[in-house]
Amino acid sequence: MTSRVMLISPAMNAALREARFDDGCPLDPSGLRAARAAADTLKSPDRALASPTARCRETAAALGLDIEETPGPAGLDVGRWRGATLTEVSADEPEAVARWLTDPESAPHGGESVRALCDRAGLWLDAAASDDGRVVAVVEPEVVRAVVVRVLGAPESAFWRVDVPPLTATELSGRGGRWNVRVGRALEGPF
Template sequence: MTSRVTLVAAATGAALREARFDDGGPVDASGLRAARAARESGAVPSGDRLWASPTTRCRQTAQALGLDGAGDVPGLAGLRVGRWRGATLGEVSAAEPEAVARWLADPASAPHGGESVRAFCARVAECLDDAARHDGRVVAVVEPEVVRALVVRALGAPESAFWRVDVAPLSATELSGRAGRWNVRAGRPLAAPA
């Protein structure tokens, strides 16, 4: 049995534009327009099961894409950054430069009081394992860091590679595989076909 999972990165919002650690904010007007345009172009993948990260931004993106019925999957929540939540990377870097440097260099570090990149990758990988146990295609609207973590896991890369994966808003990353071996097709924009 081949499992297929398409990860759609959420549309942009103020937190993403400002390089702000997720504050639970919504998609902005331009993100909603882009998601609706993707839906109207027919570029949105279909699935037997529809999942979403349990954030306002992901739920709004799923709705704008026409993925009605996408159920929140708690295991696909974004990286929990503790006391840094809502702050910009610049603000945190100015206030805690050593902590930020440690966090970026060591996947096991969690100086913010949240979860480490290593723990995060392990948590979201459980959802990928769950998808592999079922027939059909999963489409999941998720935060960009969830895509990063699942690409790292799918490729068997070290967690230090997490920071080296760029994920654009409203891009689709497709994972397909069987018996724990995954192939990755990364970063297809959800735009009108040429």
């Protein structure tokens, strides 16, 4: 059986625009318009999920996805850095930010490490892939990064080298734990 999982990054919101650690803010008007405009590009999936954040759930709704109550994987827990910009945190805690960006096991913010996120996202993907049919999940960009790292067998240090623009699809297909990856496709044509 071939498994098909499509991960969609959320549309633009103030946190993404300001390079701020997500604090639960909704989509901004341009993000909402872009997601609604992309709604006709998706074929109806067998199963649709969304991370529990406002921007993921609102993106899924604007895309016309009828998401299940079981959420997709949550984004990276950044602990006390939530709501701050990377510039602010870098000014206040430069050593902690440097450690966080270079050591996948580090969680100086009191939240979750990149390694823990990669492990959690990998387990979620294994569970999602065990279902028949096509799964579409609107998830935070860091979840997309973590899944790509896991399916390619890359070290967690590669996490920061994966760029995930807003409202793009990362398509995974495979069987027996071997995946093919199509990264960063803009939602502009039928999927």
